Structures are given as structure tokens and as C-alpha cells.
Amino acid sequence: MIKARSFKGGIHPPGNKDLSSKQPIRRLPAPETVWIPLCQHMGVPSKPSVSKGDKVKRGEEIGTQNGFISLPTHSPVNGTVKSIESFPMPHRRTGPCVVIETESEDGGQVFEKWDDYSSHSPAEITERIKLAGICGMGGASFPTYVKLSPPPDKNIDTLIINGIECEPYLTADHRLMLENPDDVILGMEILAYTLGVEKCLIGIEINKPDAIELMDKKGVSVLPLKVSYPQGAEKQLIDAATGREVPAGGLPLDVGVVVQNVGTAAAVAKAVRDGEPSLRRIITVTGRGVFSPANYDACVGTLFSDLIGKSGGYTEDVKRLISGGPMMGMSLYTDGVPVTKGTSGLLALTDDEVRDVVEGPCIRCGKCVDVCPLRLTPNLIALAAENERWKLAEGFGALNCMACGTCSYVCPAGRYLVHYIKKAQDAIRANKGKEA
Amino acid sequence: MAQTRRFELAMSPHVGANQTTRKIMFDVVIALLPALAAATWFFGPRALLIVFLSAATAVVAEFLCLKFMKRPVSFALDGSAIVTGMLLAYNLPSGVPIWLPVIGTAFAIVVGKQAFGGLGHNIVNPALLGRAFLMASFPILMTAGWAAPEAWNSSEDISWGTSGIAMEEMSTIPMADAISGATPLNVLKQTFDLDASAANARNEGNTTEAQSLEERADGIRSALSCNSTYMNLLIGRSGGCLGETSVILLLVGAIYLVMRGVLELRLPVSYLGTVAVLAWVFGGSGWFNGDPLFHVLAGGVILGGIFMVSDMVTTPVTPKGRIIFGIGAGLLTMVIRRWGGYPEGCSYSILLMNLVTPLIDKLTLPRVFGEVKKNG
Ligand code: SF4
Ligand code: SF4
Numbered sequence: 001m002i003k004a005r006s007f008k009g010g011i012h013p014p015g016n017k018d019l020s021s022k023q024p025i026r027r028l029p030a031p032e033t034v035w036i037p038l039c040q041h042m043g044v045p046s047k048p049s050v051s052k053g054d055k056v057k058r059g060e061e062i063g064t065q066n067g068f069i070s071l072p073t074h075s076p077v078n079g080t081v082k083s084i085e086s087f088p089m090p091h092r093r094t095g096p097c098v099v100i101e102t103e104s105e106d107g108g109q110v111f112e113k114w115d116d117y118s119s120h121s122p123a124e125i126t127e128r129i130k131l132a133g134i135c136g137m138g139g140a141s142f143p144t145y146v147k148l149s150p151p152p153d154k155n156i157d158t159l160i161i162n163g164i165e166c167e168p169y170l171t172a173d174h175r176l177m178l179e180n181p182d183d184v185i186l187g188m189e190i191l192a193y194t195l196g197v198e199k200c201l202i203g204i205e206i207n208k209p210d211a212i213e214l215m216d217k218k219g220v221s222v223l224p225l226k227v228s229y230p231q232g233a234e235k236q237l238i239d240a241a242t243g244r245e246v247p248a249g250g251l252p253l254d255v256g257v258v259v260q261n262v263g264t265a266a267a268v269a270k271a272v273r274d275g276e277p278s279l280r281r282i283i284t285v286t287g288r289g290v291f292s293p294a295n296y297d298a299c300v301g302t303l304f305s306d307l308i309g310k311s312g313g314y315t316e317d318v319k320r321l322i323s324g325g326p327m328m329g330m331s332l333y334t335d336g337v338p339v340t341k342g343t344s345g346l347l348a349l350t351d352d353e354v355r356d357v358v359e360g361p362c363i364r365c366g367k368c369v370d371v372c373p374l375r376l377t378p379n380l381i382a383l384a385a386e387n388e389r390w391k392l393a394e395g396f397g398a399l400n401c402m403a404c405g406t407c408s409y410v411c412p413a414g415r416y417l418v419h420y421i422k423k424a425q426d427a428i429r430a431n432k433g434k435e436a
Numbered sequence: 437m438a439q440t441r442r443f444e445l446a447m448s449p450h451v452g453a454n455q456t457t458r459k460i461m462f463d464v465v466i467a468l469l470p471a472l473a474a475a476t477w478f479f480g481p482r483a484l485l486i487v488f489l490s491a492a493t494a495v496v497a498e499f500l501c502l503k504f505m506k507r508p509v510s511f512a513l514d515g516s517a518i519v520t521g522m523l524l525a526y527n528l529p530s531g532v533p534i535w536l537p538v539i540g541t542a543f544a545i546v547v548g549k550q551a552f553g554g555l556g557h558n559i560v561n562p563a564l565l566g567r568a569f570l571m572a573s574f575p576i577l578m579t580a581g582w583a584a585p586e587a588w589n590s591s592e593d594i595s596w597g598t599s600g601i602a603m604e605e606m607s608t609i610p611m612a613d614a615i616s617g618a619t620p621l622n623v624l625k626q627t628f629d630l631d632a633s634a635a636n637a638r639n640e641g642n643t644t645e646a647q648s649l650e651e652r653a654d655g656i657r658s659a660l661s662c663n664s665t666y667m668n669l670l671i672g673r674s675g676g677c678l679g680e681t682s683v684i685l686l687l688v689g690a691i692y693l694v695m696r697g698v699l700e701l702r703l704p705v706s707y708l709g710t711v712a713v714l715a716w717v718f719g720g721s722g723w724f725n726g727d728p729l730f731h732v733l734a735g736g737v738i739l740g741g742i743f744m745v746s747d748m749v750t751t752p753v754t755p756k757g758r759i760i761f762g763i764g765a766g767l768l769t770m771v772i773r774r775w776g777g778y779p780e781g782c783s784y785s786i787l788l789m790n791l792v793t794p795l796i797d798k799l800t801l802p803r804v805f806g807e808v809k810k811n812g
Binding site: 374 | 441442443444445446447448449450451452453455456457459460511514516553554555556557700748749750751752753754755758797801802803804805806807808
């Protein structure tokens with residue numbers, strides 16, 4: 001038996017992964033029209049560098065990087081810019097999109113192919129990763145090159161590739177590891193080389209024994225992890241892998257670790273070896289509200305409605321549409337929303353699948369305290385937030401909360417704990433801004 | 437186009453555990469039922485009536501309060517009022533007049549719970565507050581109604597249930613008139629009074645009298661600590677409040693709650709553990725010769741430990757805080773039993789600890805992940 005590690009706290013929601021975990025990744029051709037959001041990454045949106053009527057080539061930059069925490073945006077197709085307009089987005093209400101009419105989808109190699117990455121300097125590779133517009137593909141969409149440029153006083157000694165996929169339902173990373181392990185491994189090697197680290201692991205939950213076995217056979221050091229949500233959260237993963245606690249308010253690099261998602265690693269491999277920017281991603285379309293759950297390799301800018309159409313459409317009883325996983329994903333009121341680099345899943349859930357409780361008062365059962373992976377007291381923070389006692393909420397450590405939803409999941413009173421805590425975080429940060 | 441379909445918006449997480457406040461409360465109700473069966477068996481249908489009246493009063497009082505405050509009246513059926521009503525009834529002697537539980541429960545719900553803002557906002561356990569109110573207002577009724585178990589359907593005169601102690605022995609105890617329906621803890625308390633008289637006698641130089649008093653006290657104490665007493669306490673054949681009699685059936689309820697994930701063991705274990713240890717330390721006539729088993733089995737300690745020390749609303753939410761609460765309540769229980777004015781210390785100790793719960797929570801906040809150390 002594999003000795004699996006884990007962290008303290010956490011929950012075991014039903015995985016529901018078997019809906020789609022046996023479905024091989026299907027590559028979807030680019031749709032007739034693509035909606036390319038200019039802000040698919042965390043940080044400042046890129047500045048549009050094309051205008052209506054322009055012809056663009058696949059891989060061409062259509063938005064330029066705009067600041068340090070920002071990335072360029074590329075066209076995933078050859079075609080004509082129809083317009084630049086505001087459009088519903090998976091993570092915000094609306095955002096600027098470049099709408100492109102697709103003519104074809106060939107080409108895409110815009111950088112030189114590097115067959116031997118090690119003949120290039122880490123700085124060159126970091127620059128390539130930046131120009132390729134790669135951001136974290138596990139959900140947070142943080143620009144990858146920033147994580148690869150640690151301040152000189154930080155000594156990075158460990159790279160962890162995150163293949164955990166602890167969100168229920170999602171299987172995109174799992175399928176990627178099974179079907180394209182070589183890209184993941186190459187990406188991992190490139191990242192390790194760029195960071196100059198020796199120790200490099202891939203963390204996988206033991207509910208994916210096939211992926212663990214495959215990676216192990218290929219000579220990668222695998223870190224098997226117990227199935228527990230949120231095992232894939234950076235701090236919990238680092239804790240399980242190295243026993244190091246990322247300081248409150250700090251970053252993984254404060255403890256000498258960089259974490260990258262498996263999808264990100266594969267994107268890095270493509271950018272370095274094939275000279276192709278980040279134009280596509282693997283996405284799981286699942287839930288009992290859609291006829292045939294599947295994993296797709298889809299073009300950025302493909303509308304969710306297209307994906308649902310490819311999956312046989314909605315069932316009668318579909319109720320909620322979610323971008324991302326069921327724990328941290330956002331519910332959408334429309335499926336006219338484009339896929340971004342960070343979209344790991346699209347869930348169509350039925351009445352039976354979603355939890356619908358009427359919120360009642362906190363009965364102080366303490367369950368949220370027991371499960372919070374960051375050892376916060378969610379009930380007390382939420383109460384303080386409801387009474388707008390922001391200082392008190394801050395004293396309880398509100399700013400540490402990563403909104404993983406574990407506390408709300410267990411709350412018998414159906415308290416919107418994450419919502420209240422986020423509200424407190426916003427208010428605390430706003431007040432800080434005022435004071436500064 | 438497909439965009440015409442509109443979906444429900446909701447906050448994440450979109451899935452959740454299959455647990456609700458109502459389910460928890462009704463699990464507690466279910467866990468209380470075996471003890472109710474015992475109460476009915478030993479004290480007769482009157483016990484059932486008292487519990488029913490109490491629970492019904494709780495629901496009606498809750499409903500009226502919610503109505504008055506224009507809050508959703510459906511909360512009255514969330515089970516928490518029923519739990520309060522049942523627990524209050526469980527803390528009454530079976531011989532009380534039937535209007536007593538009605539008054540007590542109404543007080544518990546209106547003053548103990550709704551006045552603070554309803555479920556989740558009350559500081560102290562409403563059932564215990566209701567009991568304290570009755571003790572203060574009707575002390576005689578609250579202590580005279582100890583019925584002998586099984587007396588209700590027996591033609592014989594079973595004078596009291598802690599068998600193993602001869603009646604002649606009892607009659608020699610001062611305050612013997614209260615004995616007719618005594619509880620085992622009452623008897624124990626009286627042996628301490630015997631000890632005190634013995635000491636007095638010795639001071640006055642009356643050694644023979646002192647010796648005979650001491651012998652009597654020791655005799656009663658050893659009778660209390662015999663196997664048949666333990667057995668009676670376990671199955672419930674002893675005098676006491678309605679719900680506290682049958683230890684075994686209370687434990688059945690506890691096991692059910694643990695299996696349902698409702699009972700968190702830190703509280704009851706630290707409480708009962710503390711009671712047991714301190715019973716040995718100072719629960720007897722001197723030091724380190726007390727009888728832990730007797731103290732844990734007798735009186736409301738098991739009932740309190742399972743259902744009142746572990747009341748979610750009025751006890752700490754932090755893991756460490758729960759242990760501190762249990763230890764604190766255990767300590768107070770034993771101090772009251774040994775030196776306080778009441779034979780039984782369980783409910784007052786819990787009420788007192790309820791008051792410091794917010795403070796305990798504040799002082800035992802867990803160290804946040806990645807934080808070096810809290811100052812202070
Ligand atoms: S959402 Fe925040 S408070 Fe709740 S469990 Fe996650 S980290 Fe803890
Ligand atoms: S889980 Fe819900 S009811 Fe329980 S303490 Fe936390 S907020 Fe209160």
C-alpha cells in the first residue's frame with residue numbers, strides 16, 4: 001500500500017468524478033467565432049493591440065502585457081477581428097473581449113522551437129513563458145512567470161507539480177496526466193531547470209491510482225496524497241509534502257517552494273518545445289444536468305454553450321451552471337460565457353446535486369472550526385462580519401481565509417460563511433487602503 | 437440561441453454535507469428517548485406526562501415568541517425547543533405537580549432563549565436556567581418529590597431504591613425525615629453531616645458518641661459503594677430526577693449521537709473524567725479515598741455530561757476550549773457536591789461555565805496556519 005500523506009482538517013465530499021473520469025479528452029476544433037477575454041489571468045487586463053477589421057494569425061498577440069502582474073493575450077485562430085466588446089465572463093460580471101471570426105486553425109508556432117531547453121538560460125525560458133501568456137491553469141490563474149522570478153533573497157529548493165484536483169467532479173488534470181504524461185513531465189523538468197531546484201515532486205491524490213502508477217513508471221517522484229478537500233490548496237499541499245508551514249500572509253516561496261499545476265506544466269512544455277503560446281486548455285464538462293459528461297481540449301474563447309451542445313445539451317432538471325468546481329466555482333446565469341485559460345470545469349448541476357438549505361442562525365456546533373484547513377474560526381469571523389466589526393474579524397485572522405468553502409460545506413445551519421468572510425476581507429482591505 | 441436560458445445564481449460552495457440544524461436537534465431528541473423509557477418504567481406514566489407537557493410548552497412558547505417578534509415561526513419546529521423542554525423535564529423529580537414543568541419551560545424558552553435572540557444566541561443553557569429558576573422559586577416542590585422507583589405500581593412499600601442500606605440505619609441520620617424519597621447523593625451528603633457531628637462530639641470530649649457517628653457514616657458510605665448500588669444506578673433503579681436515572685440507557689443515546697456525528701467527545705470525556713478523578717481525590721470522607729464510580733453513576737452527571745455539557749450553543753467552539761470547559765464544569769460539580777449547599781452540583785456547574793464560554797473561546801483560539809505565535 002502506498003503511504004499517503006495529508007493535512008489536518010478538511011472534508012470528504014462525494015467525488016462524482018466517475019461521471020467523466022473515463023472519458024478520453026476530445027479535441028474540439030475552434031468554433032466559428034471566438035470571444036477572447038483580455039483578462040484571463042489574475043492581475044491587470046492586457047491592452048488590446050488590434051482593432052476591428054484586422055486580420056490576425058493563430059498565436060499572434062492581440063493584447064499586450066500591462067504591468068508586472070499581467071500577461072499578453074493571443075489569438076487562438078486565424079481570422080478577422082469583428083469587434084472588441086464587453087462580454088459576460090466566468091469570474092467577473094463582464095469584461096472586454098476581442099471577438100474574432102475564425103477562418104482556420106493551423107499554424108500557431110510563433111516562437112522558435114527549442115528542442116533542448118537546457119541550452120537556454122533560465123531567464124530566457126522565463127521570458128518565453130511570459131510571452132506565451134501562461135498562467136496557472138488550476139484555477140487562480142496567477143501569471144506563471146512571476147512565480148518563476150523569485151526575489152534573489154529567497155532560496156527555492158522544491159518544485160511541486162499539483163496533480164491533485166481535489167475539487168469534486170473535475171477530471172481534466174487526471175485525464176491530462178493519463179493521456180499526455182510526457183508533456184507534463186517535460187514541463188516539470190523545464191520548470192525545475194528554470195528554478196534551479198533539484199527536488200521536484202508531483203502530488204497526486206490516491207483516488208487516481210492509474211495516474212500515480214503511470215508517473216511512477218516514467219521515473220517521476222510521485223507524492224501520493226490522501227483524498228481530502230482542499231488537499232490541492234497550495235499551503236496544504238506544501239505542508240503535506242515538506243512539513244513546512246507557509247507563513248500567514250506569506251507565499252510558498254517564503255518556505256522555498258514553488259507549486260505549479262499539471263496543466264501549467266504541459267503548457268510550459270508546449271511553449272518551450274513547440275514555440276506555441278497558451279491557446280487551448282483541457283476542460284471537464286460534467287454534472288447530472290448535462291447528457292454526456294466529457295473532457296475537452298478546447299480553444300480559449302469557445303462559449304460554454306458550445307461545450308454543452310457537444311455534450312448532448314442540458315437535461316430537464318438542470319438547475320445551476322458553475323464555472324470551475326462545486327466548492328469554489330462561480331455560478332453563472334448564462335452559458336454565453338467564453339472559456340479562459342483558467343477554466344478547469346463547467347458543471348451543470350441538478351436540483352438533487354446542489355445543496356439548498358435555508359440559512360439559520362449559527363448553533364455553535366464548532367464543525368467549521370474543526371475542518372478549516374487554516375485553523376480559523378469561521379463562525380466567529382462571520383459573526384463579526386455580520387455586525388460589521390471589521391477589526392474583530394481581522395483579529396480572528398479573516399485575511400488568511402482562502403475561500404475554500406470547507407467551512408460552509410459542513411455548516412448545519414447553512415451559514416454563508418465564505419460570503420461573510422470575503423465581505424470582511426474586502427472591508428478590511430478597503431480600510432487599510434484608507435489608512436495608508 | 438442558448439443564451440436565453442437563465443440559471444440560478446448562488447454562492448459557493450454549491451454542494452454541502454447532508455446535515456442540518458433540524459436533523460441535529462431531532463437526533464438529540466431520539467437520543468433522549470431511551471432514558472424516557474427508563475423514566476416511565478421506574479416512575480410510571482406520570483414521568484411521560486411531565487416530559488410531554490414540558491416539550492409541548494416549549495414549542496408553544498417558542499412559537500408565540502417568534503410570532504411576537506415577527507420572525508419565521510417555522511423555527512419553533514426546528515427541534516431545539518423540544519430538546520430544551522425534554523431536558524428541563526429530565527431534571528425534575530417525578531413527583532412535581534404538573535404545572536411546574538409548564539412554568540419552568542415557559543421561563544426557559546422566553547427568558548433563557550428568546551430574550552437573547554433565539555437559537556444560537558443564548559448564553560446559558562435554557563433548560564438549566566429553567567431548572568435553576570424552579571429551584572429558587574419552588575425549593576420545596578423541587579426537592580420533596582423524589583419518588584421511590586417502581587413504587588408507583590407496587591403494593592409493597594419500597595421505601596427507596598438505593599438498596600443495600602437498611603432503613604434503621606437511615607432513620608438514625610439527622611434530617612431523616614427527608615429520606616423517604618431520597619436520592620443516593622442526598623444520602624452521601626448526609627454522611628458528611630454525620631462526619632461533622634462526629635467531629636463536634638469529639639471536640640466536646642464525647643469520644644464514644646463520635647465513634648458511633650463515624651461508624652454510621654462509614655457504614656452508609658460503604659453501602660453506597662457496593663456492587664448492588666452500582667447496578668441499581670446503572671439500570672436506573674434509584675431515586676433521582678426523571679431523566680438521570682438509567683445510566684445505561686443514557687449511554688445508548690450517547691452512542692447513537694456519536695454514530696450520527698452529533699456528539700463531540702472532548703466535552704463529555706473531559707467532564708466525566710474530571711468528576712471521576714476529583715471524586716477519588718476529595719469525594720469521600722478524607723483525601724484520596726472517594727469512590728469515583730459512585731460519583732459518576734449517581735445524580736445527573738451522565739445526563740449532564742452527554743446532553744448539557746455538550747450543548748453546542750452554550751459551550752466553546754474551539755477544540756482546546758471544549759476540554760477546558762469540561763474540566764472546569766467537572767471541578768465545580770465536585771466542589772458543590774462536597775462542600776456546597778446542594779447534594780448535586782451538575783447543573784449549577786454547567787450554568788457557571790456557560791457564562792465564561794465566550795471568554796474561553798477567546799483565550800483558546802487555535803493558532804492560525806502559518807502564524808508564529810499569538811501574543812498573550
Ligand atoms: S473558506 Fe476560509 S474559513 Fe472557511 S474553511 Fe476555507 S480557509 Fe477556512
Ligand atoms: S458550522 Fe455553522 S453552525 Fe456550526 S459553528 Fe460553524 S457557523 Fe456555527
